[in-house]
Amino acid sequence: MRLQYSTNIRIVEMTCTGNVDHRVLLNAFEEGADGVYVAGCMEGDCHFLKGNIRARKRVNAVKKVLDEIGIGGERLEMYNLSSAQGARFAQIANEMAAKIKELGPSPLNKARSGNGCCGCSKEGETK
Amino acid sequence: MIIAQQKPLKDIAALISECNKVMLVGCAGCVTVCLAGGEKETEIMASSLRMMREVEGKPLQTITYTATRQCDPEYIPPMDEMVKDVDAVISLACGVGVQYMAERYTDKWVIPALDTKFIGGSTVHGEWVEKCGLCGECILHKTGGICPIIRCSKSILNGPCGGSQYGKCEISKDVDCAWQLIYDKMKALGKLDKLMEIQPPKDWSKSRDGGPRKAVREDVMIG
Amino acid sequence: MKYLSKLHKILDSGQFAVTAEIGPPKHASVEGVKHHAHMMKDYVDATNITDCQTAIVRISSIATGVHVLGAGIEPIVQMTCRDRNRIAMQADILGAYCLGMRNMLCLSGDHQKFGNHPTSKNVYDVDSMQLIQALRRMRDDKVFFSGEEIKECEPRFFIGAVANPFADPFEYRIDRLEKKVEAGAQFIQTQCIFDMERFERFMEKVRERGIDQRVHILAGLTPLKSWRGAKYMQSNVSGMIVPDSIVERLKSAEDPKKEGVDLCIEQIKYVREKIKGVHGVHVMAIAWEEIVPEIVERSGLYPRPQVDPSELE
The missing domain is CATH 3.40.50.2300 (Response regulator)
Incomplete structure (x- = not known):
């Protein structure tokens, strides 16, 4: 599969979304990410049983913080997909990139002009 | 904690x-x-x-x-x-x-x-409940290990009041009636007769009402 | 023997007592209270004066009691444990007595969460059981709650308490009633009875233990105005049981108010004639005081016995 997806996504690999701490998400925004999405395994398929379910709860909590601090919770999302769903991965990447583009740069994005770089697996930051 | x-x-x-x-x-x-x-x-x-x-x-x-x-x-x-x-x-x-x-x-x-x-403890991860009223004179031995001072909404010592129904407190269906719990525990212990004793008014001077409190252990003081 | 109050005399002499309830207003005028008192005067032996019921600020029960007394009815001052510590309670006990009040009803009080000051602090320095006991000791042992002697003119109240046969745990309700009698309660008013079957079971156990011989139990009854009112109590008031049959009866009635009054009269006759150990009724016509004379009269409880003041302390 040679699927195309948005190039301005930076992938941060984590062992399991269950390991995604509130701080990791906040840090990405503080460093200037315009959007962050967490890509976890399908619900029910977590190798550690509930890692992805817990991650979603944390994502929801951080969304509230982002709303409160004026960045906007809609810049953070959680998706569930399996590693076999390449097409779905690309689709989500494009969907998220489009959404962030529409929202415009984060107020904390120093560059503000947009368009950073690259990509690969669990957690994506769109810049 | x-x-x-x-x-x-x-x-x-x-x-x-x-x-x-x-x-x-x-x-x-x-x-x-x-x-x-x-x-x-x-x-x-x-x-x-x-x-x-x-x-x-x-x-x-x-x-x-x-x-x-x-x-x-x-x-x-x-x-x-x-x-x-x-x-x-x-x-x-x-x-x-x-x-x-x-x-x-x-x-x-x-x-x-x-x-x-x-002052309380957790029930499940992410939920904590109040358990101790810090009254300064523990009476848990009289109440089956359930604190009426803090778990009864009225701190009643000779409960339950008339608002206890179906095991719940009158303030909310989500709050257990502490005195129902005490009754059940004392019944299980075969000590219901203890509940017939009229508990006298509490000495609140041992609680916060006596002013800020201090606890001293002279034997462990250094110097 | 001298009696503590008119109610005391009526109950102790074995007559079937009738008490009612007057709720003080949420403002500083007692005109309504006086009106209700004058209206009920010849139909009841005494009236309760509620103490900021459902934790809503109203004229104090003692101040209202002065006006009720002035209108010719013997007040039963309610005192809850919610709003006063033992110092304020005793001050009010002495105050009520010096103002001529002779009956006091001790109760826990509704939690302030339901009132118009839900952010207030509740007191519960003492509970209702302790209040009963302390009030008895003030009278019989001439001591304050602390044990300090009352040197002269101790307050001598006819002491009342409440019992709720519809609260849980059911079996313990009889124990707790007995505990209140032990503490010093001389008369008991019950929570509004709608579930007559449960009240009968309660009274059966009360009689088994001879508690009815030691205390005067007044059955609490409330005339209902509408099925909605009944439904509200059924689902929203903790410690109340309202059977569906009552809701249905009012719902299908052509004139619900008349039906409510008829039902109340039936209940009064029932507790009086069929349930041994009931020494009177306490008619709680909540926000419907005008109906009390009719209920009393049609229940065959009018005229009320007269008590010669010389028989009272």
Whole structure:
């Protein structure tokens, strides 16, 4: 599969979304990410049983913080997909990139002009 | 342990709106266990406040530190150097810790980041309930190990009142009637006759009503 | 023997007592209270004066009691444990007595959460059981709650308490009633009875233990105005049981108010004639005081016995 997806996504690999701490998400925004999405395994398929379910709860909590601090919770999302769903991965990447583009740069994005770089697996930051 | 919860971030931000640099101090005691003011919560709060101010165009500098216990004066001095050039100290400890900080750093404005709620324990991860009323004279042996002082909404010693129905308190269907629990436990223990004894009015002077309390163990005092 | 109050005399002499209830207003005028008192005067032996019921601020029960007394009815001052510590309670006990009040009803009080000051602090320095006991000791042992002697003119109240046969745990309700009698309660008013079957079971156990021989039990009855009112109590008031049959009866009635009054009269006759150990009724016509004379009259409880003041202390 040679699927195309948005190039301005930076992938941060984590062992399991269950390991995604509130701080990791906040840090990405503080460093200037315009959007962050967490890509976890399908619900029910977590190798550690509930890692992805817990991650979603944390994502929801951080969304509230982002709303409160004026960045906007809609810049953070959680998706569930399996590693076999390449097409779905690309689709989500494009969907998220489009959404962030529409929202415009984060107020904390120093560059503000947009368009950073690259990509690969669990957690994506769109810049 | 002491159960505390964070104040709304907006309220804390409003308190430090004039500050350029603040120190956030967590506590590794009770508030770490109840996930309100440990190292992690301190960092999250610092990051959130920084971002909030960045968005407002008034960047904020933060220093974070987590004391072993803010309720113990020996763990406060290591912060002396750090607090020097901050405009305010935000303590994520219970009310005791906030006061120790304020006591030592007399020229610093110390802000509580938490609301200290109660003495209790957890039921499931993420939920804590009140269990002890700190009345200063424990009567749990008389009430089957269930505290009526704090778990009965009216602190009744000869309960249950007429508002107890289907095992619940009159204030809410989500609150168990402590006296129903006491009755059930005493019944199981075969000690219902104990409940027929009229419990006399409590000596509240042993509680907070007698003024701030002090506990002393002379034999362990050093010096 | 001299009696503590008119109600005391009526009950102790074995007559079937009738008490009602007057709720003080949420403002500083007692005109309504006086009106209700004058209307009920010849139909009841005494009236309860509620103490900020459901935790809503009203004229104090003692101040209202002065006006009720002035209108010619013997007040039963309610005292809850919610709003006063033992110092304020005793001050009010002495105050009520010096103002001529002779009956006091001790109760826990509704939690302030339901009132108009839900952010207030409740007191519960003492509970209702302890209040009963302390009030008895003030009278019989001439001591304050602390044990300090009352040197002269101790307050001598006819002491009442409440029982709720519809609260849980059911079996313990009889124990707790007995405990109140032990503490010093001389008369008991029950929570509004709608579930007659449960009240009969309660009274059966009361009689088995001879509690009815030691205390005067007044059955609490409430005339209902509408099925909605009944439904509200059924689902929203903790410690109340309202059977569906009552809701249905009012719902299908052509004139619900008349039906409510008829039902109340039936209940009064029932508890009086069929349930042994009931020494009177306490008619709680909540926000419907005008109906009390009709209920009393049609229940065959009018005229009320006269008590010669010389028989009272």
